[in-house]
Amino acid sequence: MSLLQWDENLSVGVEQFDHEHRKLIAIMNELFDAIQTGHAELVLGPILVRLVDYTMTHFSNEEQAMREAGYEGLAEHKALHDELIRRVAEVQRHYREGAASAVSTELMDFLKNWLIGHIQIEDKQYAPVLARETADV
Numbered sequence: 163m164s165l166l167q168w169d170e171n172l173s174v175g176v177e178q179f180d181h182e183h184r185k186l187i188a189i190m191n192e193l194f195d196a197i198q199t200g201h202a203e204l205v206l207g208p209i210l211v212r213l214v215d216y217t218m219t220h221f222s223n224e225e226q227a228m229r230e231a232g233y234e235g236l237a238e239h240k241a242l243h244d245e246l247i248r249r250v251a252e253v254q255r256h257y258r259e260g261a262a263s264a265v266s267t268e269l270m271d272f273l274k275n276w277l278i279g280h281i282q283i284e285d286k287q288y289a290p291v292l293a294r295e296t297a298d299v
């Protein structure tokens with residue numbers, strides 16, 4: 163069973179970011195599967211590394227695009243990104259310290275709700291500005 167599925171309702175109207183959101187969702191699903199099937203101990207570390215890395219890459223790509231487009235909500239949006247990175251990095255630290263239980267289904271629920279909520283509310287707000295910008299080039 164997959165945790166999340168990307169569909170058109172999650173589209174932010176910018177192809178690059180739709181693609182990146184799909185990839186983020188795919189990594190989260192891998193993590194979820196690992197927890198569900200009890201293989202977490204073996205594969206969690208590398209998946210967490212990829213999740214943290216890719217989240218940072220995606221956030222920095224979005225922030226750069228917002229900056230280039232002169233998007234007004236950048237500072238506020240970036241603060242939300244920073245907060246999520248802090249939380250995911252914290253989970254990773256707990257995991258490294260041996261608390262594999264830090265990575266639980268509750269955590270996945272939190273990540274899932276955060277990601278979907280963030281795409282549907284905050285990311286969609288930049289859609290008109292950034293879509294216009296990409297169309298101009």
Ligand SMILES: [Fe+2]
Nearest residue numbers: 183224281285
């Ligand atoms: Fe995003």
Ligand SMILES: [Fe+2]
Nearest residue numbers: 224280284285
């Ligand atoms: Fe975002």
